[in-house]
Amino acid sequence: MQVAIASGKGGTGKTTVATNLAWVAAADNRTVAYLDCDVEEPNGHLFLKPTFLHEQPITKPIPVVDLGRCAHCGLCAQTCRYGAIACVGQQTLVFPELCHSCGGCVLVCPEQAIREVPKPIGRLRVGTAGRVKFVDGVLHVGEAMSPPAIRAVKASSPDADLTILDCPPGTSCPVIESVRGCDLLILVTEPTPFGLHDLKLAVEMARVLGLKFGVVINRANAGDHAVWDYCRRQRIRILAEIADDRVVAVAYSRGEMAADSVPHVAERMRGLLETIQAGAHV
Ligand code: SF4
Ligand code: SF4
Numbered sequence: 091m092q093v094a095i096a097s098g099k100g101g102t103g104k105t106t107v108a109t110n111l112a113w114v115a116a117a118d119n120r121t122v123a124y125l126d127c128d129v130e131e132p133n134g135h136l137f138l139k140p141t142f143l144h145e146q147p148i149t150k151p152i153p154v155v156d157l158g159r160c161a162h163c164g165l166c167a168q169t170c171r172y173g174a175i176a177c178v179g180q181q182t183l184v185f186p187e188l189c190h191s192c193g194g195c196v197l198v199c200p201e202q203a204i205r206e207v208p209k210p211i212g213r214l215r216v217g218t219a220g221r222v223k224f225v226d227g228v229l230h231v232g233e234a235m236s237p238p239a240i241r242a243v244k245a246s247s248p249d250a251d252l253t254i255l256d257c258p259p260g261t262s263c264p265v266i267e268s269v270r271g272c273d274l275l276i277l278v279t280e281p282t283p284f285g286l287h288d289l290k291l292a293v294e295m296a297r298v299l300g301l302k303f304g305v306v307i308n309r310a311n312a313g314d315h316a317v318w319d320y321c322r323r324q325r326i327r328i329l330a331e332i333a334d335d336r337v338v339a340v341a342y343s344r345g346e347m348a349a350d351s352v353p354h355v356a357e358r359m360r361g362l363l364e365t366i367q368a369g370a371h372v
Contacts, residue, residue, distance in 0.1 A: 092253045093366060094272035097279060098288025100259035103308035103332070104278045106342060107359075108256035109137045110349040114359040115252050116221035123250035124219070126226035127268040128258040129212060129239040135226060136345045138219035145215050148227055149208035150191045150238040155182045159203035166195035166204060187234055212239045214246060223248040237267040244268075261288075261295045269296075274366060275303040276329060281313025286320060293326065306362065309334035330362040 095108040105128070112124040126134040153166075153175065164177040174188035175195050186209055196204045212229040227243040229236055236258070247253055257268035269275050275296050279289040289305065296303040305321055310331035321328055332338075338355060341348045349356040 092272045093274045094255040094257050094269040095276045096257035097259055098292035102278045102280050105133055105256055107278050107306055108254050109134050110359050112222045112254045113347050114349050115363055121251045123223040123248045123253040125243050126256045127240045127243055129227040129229045129236050132226045134256050137347055140217035140219035140224035142215045142217035145213055147210045148212040148214050148239045148242040149210050151206035152186045152189055152209040153184050153195050153204045154207050156203045159201045161201050165198050169194045169198045214242050236264045240267045261291045275301045276306055278306045278308055280309045281317045286316050304329040306330045308332045329365050330358050332358050
């Protein structure tokens with residue numbers, strides 16, 4: 091079962107939920123894989139502290155133009171929706187940082203003047219954290235296109251009964267790439283006006299993608315009731331509520347697993363696990 095943990099905005103406790111859920115599930119003798127898809131800022135390793143067994147570069151294909159064959163017809167530039175290739179006089183220029191590696195220009199070139207070469211964009215790391223199988227991707231600084239790195243992380247998913255995908259925050263392309271194909275999407279939010287605003291966006295995304303989803307409310311005792319009202323009106327299942335607790339914040343700041351030091355977090359994670367496995371979600 092693939093469970094994606096996402097949130098409309100950063101700072102809601104998404105990684106806390108994802109890492110602790112994986113930790114508690116593994117402690118319960120389940121085979122668990124944790125995939126950190128937040129490749130621009132992966133931080134699951136700070137808490138799970140994996141031993142890395144294998145690293146390899148992540149690449150994406152980038153077009154290269156053979157000017158000796160190029161007839162300067164401009165078809166490639168007309169085809170590219172991202173402005174990543176331009177015909178200027180006798181030059182056909184490629185801008186790798188804008189390229190989405192769609193391969194369109196290669197297909198349309200009538201002179202077969204374009205070939206693709208791999209461009210390193212990050213590193214894939216595979217390891218183990220206790221009983222949790224761990225994979226993350228680290229995008230190179232300044233690299234703008236994270237979806238190819240996210241695809242590489244997902245393609246390296248080890249065999250497991252439960253795979254937890256720790257997604258990037260927001261609702262844009264990297265999140266879509268991360269949640270695509272999951273069996274359940276858990277949206278982590280907090281009971282604040284910002285939390286509610288971004289939860290609504292995330293719910294819209296989940297509905298457009300046709301995903302099963304539910305909500306976890308973090309810092310549940312430290313806000314107003316608007317998030318509960320919204321979920322009730324929208325018939326969205328609240329899968330778990332986690333109380334705000336200074337001890338959790340201290341564990342987080344030390345890079346410790348909250349489930350190890352805060353009994354109510356471990357209890358909530360076990361409850362969430364049971365809810366997930368019972369299929370009791372929207
Ligand atoms: S489509 Fe091919 S031939 Fe035409 S400008 Fe682009 S690279 Fe040159
Ligand atoms: S591969 Fe796609 S995005 Fe990249 S330059 Fe060609 S058409 Fe544009």
